[in-house]
Amino acid sequence: MEFGDFMGLAAVVIGFISITGILTGAYKSKLRVRERELELQIMQANRNAEKAPPATARIEQRLRVLERIATDAAADKGPNLAEQIEQLRDARQTEVL
Numbered sequence: 001m002e003f004g005d006f007m008g009l010a011a012v013v014i015g016f017i018s019i020t021g022i023l024t025g026a027y028k029s030k031l032r033v034r035e036r037e038l039e040l041q042i043m044q045a046n047r048n049a050e051k052a053p054p055a056t057a058r059i060e061q062r063l064r065v066l067e068r069i070a071t072d073a074a075a076d077k078g079p080n081l082a083e084q085i086e087q088l089r090d091a092r093q094t095e096v097l
Contacts, residue, residue, distance in 0.1 A: 062088075 069084045 065088065072084075
């Protein structure tokens with residue numbers, strides 16, 4: 001192997017290593033950008049989750065009312081189940097308006 005052949009091979013190897021380094025750096029940069037996007041999405045989801053508890057509390061309240069109606073209906077206390085459900089619907093419609 002002559003000196004010129006050796007220098008050509010060295011240039012190819014160095015070029016391959018350089019291109020690999022550049023591509024690796026670009027990929028790492030892309031990963032950092034994607035990681036930042038995901039962090040921002042998580043922050044947005046957390047902000048939205050903080051706004052959700054009032055809706056959750058409303059659902060829990062409605063569930064408690066329905067449980068009470070079901071247990072009262074099973075014990076045959078108070079008005080019948082259909083009347084109570086209609087009263088809740090009427091109350092909800094007036095609440096929405």
